[in-house]
Amino acid sequence: MTLFDIIGPVMIGPSSSHTAGAVRLGLMAxxxxxxxxxxxxxxxxGSFRCTYRGHGTDRAxxxxxxxxxxxxTRIRDSFRHAADSNLQYRFIPADLGDVHPNTVKFxxxxxxxxxxxxxxxxxxxxxxxxxxxxxxxxxxxxLPALVVPHIDRAGYIAKVxxxxxxxxxxxxxxxxxxxxxxxxxxxxxxxxxxxxxVLLQVIDRIPGVSGSFVIAPx
Amino acid sequence: MEIKNLVQLSELAEKDGLSLGxxxxxxxxxxxQVTEEExxxxxxxxxxxxxxSVATGLEGMKTASGLVGDQGRRMRGYLGQTKCLAxxxxxxxMAYALxxxxxxxxxxxxxxxxxxxxxxxxxxxxxxxEEEMSVTGTKLAEALAAAGAVGAVIARNAxxxxxxxxxxxxxxxxxxxxxxxxxxxxxxxxxxxLQAAAMALQGMLGLVCDPVAGxxxxxxxxxxxxxxxxxxxxxxxxxxxxxxxxxVDEVIEVMGKIGRVLPVALRETALGGLAASPxxxxxxxxxxxxxxxx
Ligand code: SF4
Numbered sequence: 001m002t003l004f005d006i007i008g009p010v011m012i013g014p015s016s017s018h019t020a021g022a023v024r025l026g027l028m029a030x031x032x033x034x035x036x037x038x039x040x041x042x043x044x045x046g047s048f049r050c051t052y053r054g055h056g057t058d059r060a061x062x063x064x065x066x067x068x069x070x071x072x073t074r075i076r077d078s079f080r081h082a083a084d085s086n087l088q089y090r091f092i093p094a095d096l097g098d099v100h101p102n103t104v105k106f107x108x109x110x111x112x113x114x115x116x117x118x119x120x121x122x123x124x125x126x127x128x129x130x131x132x133x134x135x136x137x138x139x140x141x142x143l144p145a146l147v148v149p150h151i152d153r154a155g156y157i158a159k160v161x162x163x164x165x166x167x168x169x170x171x172x173x174x175x176x177x178x179x180x181x182x183x184x185x186x187x188x189x190x191x192x193x194x195x196x197x198v199l200l201q202v203i204d205r206i207p208g209v210s211g212s213f214v215i216a217p218x
Numbered sequence: 219m220e221i222k223n224l225v226q227l228s229e230l231a232e233k234d235g236l237s238l239g240x241x242x243x244x245x246x247x248x249x250x251q252v253t254e255e256e257x258x259x260x261x262x263x264x265x266x267x268x269x270x271s272v273a274t275g276l277e278g279m280k281t282a283s284g285l286v287g288d289q290g291r292r293m294r295g296y297l298g299q300t301k302c303l304a305x306x307x308x309x310x311x312m313a314y315a316l317x318x319x320x321x322x323x324x325x326x327x328x329x330x331x332x333x334x335x336x337x338x339x340x341x342x343x344x345x346x347x348e349e350e351m352s353v354t355g356t357k358l359a360e361a362l363a364a365a366g367a368v369g370a371v372i373a374r375n376a377x378x379x380x381x382x383x384x385x386x387x388x389x390x391x392x393x394x395x396x397x398x399x400x401x402x403x404x405x406x407x408x409x410x411x412l413q414a415a416a417m418a419l420q421g422m423l424g425l426v427c428d429p430v431a432g433x434x435x436x437x438x439x440x441x442x443x444x445x446x447x448x449x450x451x452x453x454x455x456x457x458x459x460x461x462x463x464x465x466v467d468e469v470i471e472v473m474g475k476i477g478r479v480l481p482v483a484l485r486e487t488a489l490g491g492l493a494a495s496p497x498x499x500x501x502x503x504x505x506x507x508x509x510x511x512x
Contacts, residue, residue, distance in 0.1 A: 001219055001370055001373060001374075002219060002246065003219050003242065003243075003363060003366040003367075004260065004366075005370075005373075006331065006332050006365075006366040006369035006373065006378075006395075007261065007264055007329065007332075007340075007362050007365065007366045007369070008264060008329055008330060008331065009329075009330055010264065010267055010327065010328070010329050010330075011327070011330055011334065012325050012326070012327055012328075013321065013323060013324070013325050013326060013327075013328050013334050013337065013434065014324075014325065014335075014433070014434040015334050015434050016330055016333060017381075019334070020330075020334070051432040051433075051488075051506065053282070053505075053506065054282040054283075054431055054432060054433045054505055054506060055282075055432070055433065056325050059325075071327055073326075073327060075325070076325045123379055123381070124378075124379070
């Protein structure tokens with residue numbers, strides 16, 4: 001905790017969990033897609049579903065999808081800006097199961113890509129992404145994250161971490177999950193340094209790996 | 219800001235003959251490996267944003283309920299009236315706290331110090347003290363640092379969240395922070411700053427979080443005005459040599475303990491307190507609609 005976590009953050013009101021956290025969740029989902037979304041289905045659960053209009057959670061989520069930081073005054077009019085940016089969105093009240101009360105699920109498409117992202121606002125503006133494309137994850141957006149889908153067989157962790165090590169990229173945290181449908185697994189590696197597109201291609205060319213991407217930090 | 223409690227910070231400060239705020243700036247600079255001037259500059263930048271939140275609120279805000287938005291402006295219009303009971307500084311602080319928290323309610327830019335719900339208290343103090351007592355620059359930065367240190371200890375040993383600890387954790391903490399900041403601005407001693415924080419927080423103990431319709435509007439806006447006057451009273455008492463028997467670190471722990479035994483209905487769920495009053499419920503139904511899916 002720093003002094004500036006207490007005398008701050010600087011943000012658009014009215015609520016750190018329902019406004020600032022919502023902006024950050026939108027930003028994270030945008031970063032997972034890796035581009036400006038064109039279409040967004042936004043499922044709201046729990047307290048988000050109950051109070052999203054009053055707290056501006058809806059405008060904050062859309063503001064995040066548009067790439068606005070938490071203190072950007074455009075958040076107030078994000079619906080209008082979304083129309084200008086060709087972002088179509090809809091809000092769908094939902095029961096997402098036994099999850100944090102402030103949980104949202106995004107289904108995004110844009111530039112031919114698509115992704116599903118579930119995340120929650122855990123308080124004070126902090127967020128946690130809990131699921132990406134059906135895989136359980138745990139990401140806070142503090143560090144860049146490398147996402148590597150691969151065949152569920154031995155040896156992939158060593159190969160990827162070897163490539164990162166050779167480039168002097170330090171691994172801060174690592175998470176490996178298996179898709180229930182079987183066959184593929186997802187490796188998520190949070191790194192201290194950014195991973196550029198050249199390195200990403202090297203990793204994606206490992207046989208059995210495909211569709212790797214990097215989630216930029218918030 | 220890795221300090222265990224406020225006595226520890228006070229002892230650190232005493233060793234180097236520093237005020238609480240200056241000691242906090244020095245600690246923070248060392249931790250972040252930057253100069254003290256850089257910390258000061260960022261604190262002053264945040265003070266400027268606080269001042270803007272007051273000014274924005276005073277212009278009037280559109281909020282979700284429509285039931286707050288010009289309260290700060292009304293109070294400011296009353297300044298200088300012969301019947302106004304408060305001194306100019308107190309009256310300004312009330313007006314500014316209402317206004318800055320209305321800026322928050324209307325989706326304006328605010329500094330969440332320590333939280334968005336309690337974001338009117340420190341800006342009110344900063345503006346009122348600047349205008350009435352000419353506090354600026356370094357002194358302002360030190361005051362905010364002292365406030366930040368109090369907040370950091372509360373975050374560590376109790377809570378700053380209404381959902382966890384009720385409004386005593388939000389507006390109560392902001393009052394304690396502002397009380398210490400006010401003493402720092404007035405050049406009081408370290409001990410007086412801690413006494414002021416203790417007196418402000420004890421006056422807010424037990425305060426529940428019961429936002430109508432779950433919005434950060436009613437009672438939040440008015441509570442911010444109450445909290446800043448609580449802070450000013452505590453600072454005045456501490457400067458006058460009034461003492462409070464329970465040390466601030468203990469008051470903080472007590473606040474945390476009270477928070478843990480508060481019923482869930484009184485911790486930001488909008489199920490109890492003013493939120494559950496007949497009028498509160500009617501407002502909720504009007505604002506959120508019967509189709510609020512809950
Ligand atoms: S009543 Fe609750 S929401 Fe309002 S300021 Fe207090 S703690 Fe925050």
